[in-house]
Amino acid sequence: MIDATHDPARRSLVASANGHPDFAIQNLPLGVFSPEGGAPRGGVAIGDRILDLPAALGLGLLDGPARAAAEAAAGEALNPYFALPAATRGALRARLSDLLREDGPERARIEAAGEGLLHRAGACRMHLPARIGDYTDFYAGLHHAVAVGRLFRPDAPLLPNYKHVPIGYHGRASSVVVSGEPVYRPHGQRRPGDQPAPDFGPCRNLDYELELGIWIGPGNARGEPVAIAEAGSRIAGFCLLNDWSARDIQAWEYQPLGPFLAKSFCTTVSPWVVTAEALAPFRIPQAPRPEGDPRPLPYLADEADAAAGALDIDLDVLLLTPGMREPERLARSNARHLYWTAAQLVAHHASNGCPLNPGDLLGTGTISGPDQDGCGSLLELNRGGREPVRLASGETRRFLEDGDTVILRATCRRDGFAPIGFGEARGVVTAGRAIG
The missing domain is CATH 2.30.30.230 (Fumarylacetoacetase, N-terminal domain)
Known part of the structure; x- marks a missing residue:
């Protein structure tokens, strides 16, 4: 209100x-x-x-x-x-x-x-604003899903389930850190395409992911789903979230179960919780589904949520390398590009009776825009590492190097209202410790 x-x-x-x-x-x-x-x-x-x-x-x-x-x-x-x-x-x-x-x-x-x-x-x-009992990362950014899918499946970038069900996976709550904490480059198994067997070593393709974090408010008892009409009231607030990704480790380990060590090493959140009440002026209708897309199943469908469940939030990614004096903006996107609303993510998460607790954290998934300047990850921006990003400093980046600082920012603007922001989610890539 x-x-x-x-x-x-x-x-x-x-x-x-x-x-x-x-x-x-x-x-x-x-x-x-x-x-x-x-x-x-x-x-x-x-x-x-x-x-x-x-x-x-x-x-x-x-x-x-x-x-x-x-x-x-x-x-x-x-x-x-x-x-x-x-x-x-x-x-x-x-x-x-x-x-x-x-x-x-x-x-x-x-x-x-x-x-x-x-x-x-x-x-x-x-x-950290809360003791995080559980952390779940979704994949609700349609443009990101399409762009990444095209890298691996040019003829069918989206899998058949994507527009029917909010895709998500369980993350690691113990490695969620507050803005400013170092991001240690992970070690893991990698197998480049021209290599017959995997080896173990530091991630070569370290990436960021531009996301919003959703802080769960009042929870639900085990076995009791949350109706979509009530799901929005279970959200206490939002933050910025960077779900760092080790792309080379992920490419080798993700089949058949999905991300594991490539994601569990670090997730950075901004320290301030922007309340659901503060965001009231910036609620907008959910983006119309393209012609031919399936309608959400009844447990995910609510007229009020469709009318005002999306958020108009400008999202920026900035990079500061050791060779720069000021950070350079790599991308600007907007939360309106999410395919599913925050309430739909909550309702789906609890639909099988899974208990959500106050202080649980949900990630939206990477929020990219429809154009190249809205890419929420380097994987999209450099087209899978094939086209290194050229920076104003003269440097290039396929993926992140030690000493690089990634900064996420977000601002809400609407005529007739004061703009508000989220502060920053900032992390500096630091060399990780090897085994032995």
Whole structure:
């Protein structure tokens, strides 16, 4: 629902939030941070500051449902907050928006509290926002699926099931890291096409994947599916997600069961959870299915979700090599290119009675656009490694080299509303440790 918290005229008492590219007062994403010398705790991004939720509680700035939500979000992980009903989470958002507005009722008390309440973000460390019990990666980006399929099956890039069922696989939750953590180049078995037998060594074809992460809110009991009409209410928020891929290891190991070591070594997420409520102005109709495509089966079909279940989010991939001063943008895509909505992914995941829990993480799959400048992976951009990417610095890249930094960014824009962003999901490729 769009309400007063989305008012583009609302300004914040935190001056840096006014016109901030990511964290205006209309956003108010949640995360887990630690100030210098302090323990991890829940906080809210506002401009270049972080509102300390335990400190706000200590000052008595929150009461009723907003206080209950802040208490659930104040600890070392947001799982208790994710588990709350949407109305309770929304009460915290509404109260924080009032507190932080330029003409808010508690402005004097907030300013008097100083950096004990509003920490400088640059002096804080960010942590994973939740304890991730399970991580599932989907393959819902149609243009990515077609582009990659054409590399291996030019005449039939999509397998027969793709437009009937959301394709996914179980990832490895233990290797999900927050933005800024190093990405260690994995070792594994590889067998180049001209080599008769596999060998073991460092990945030669390391790649990124541009995705959105979906944070699960209230879960479901084992054996109880989630109806598509209710699935959206089970989503607490979104983040950026880079599901790093070892393409050469993957090519050898993925048949017949799918990705394993080629994916389980690292997944990077942005630290701030942009709430489902903050994204309300940027919901759009699901893209019409091309003529001849099958209609979703009834358990995946909902008129309200089709009318407003997709998201209009610009997504950027940037690369910074050791030879560059500034990062270069490699691609711009948009979340509208997903073939399935987030609610459809949740409903399908739980359709067999699989229990989803607060803090579980879903990846959308690589989100590529229809054109070459929208490729969400190097595999597409360089056409399977056959056409190295030429950079403005004069360098070329088939795949990522040690020292390369990949940065994902996302921004929501709509006429009549303030733009909001996701911050960054950033990772630096680092040499991995060999066995022995």
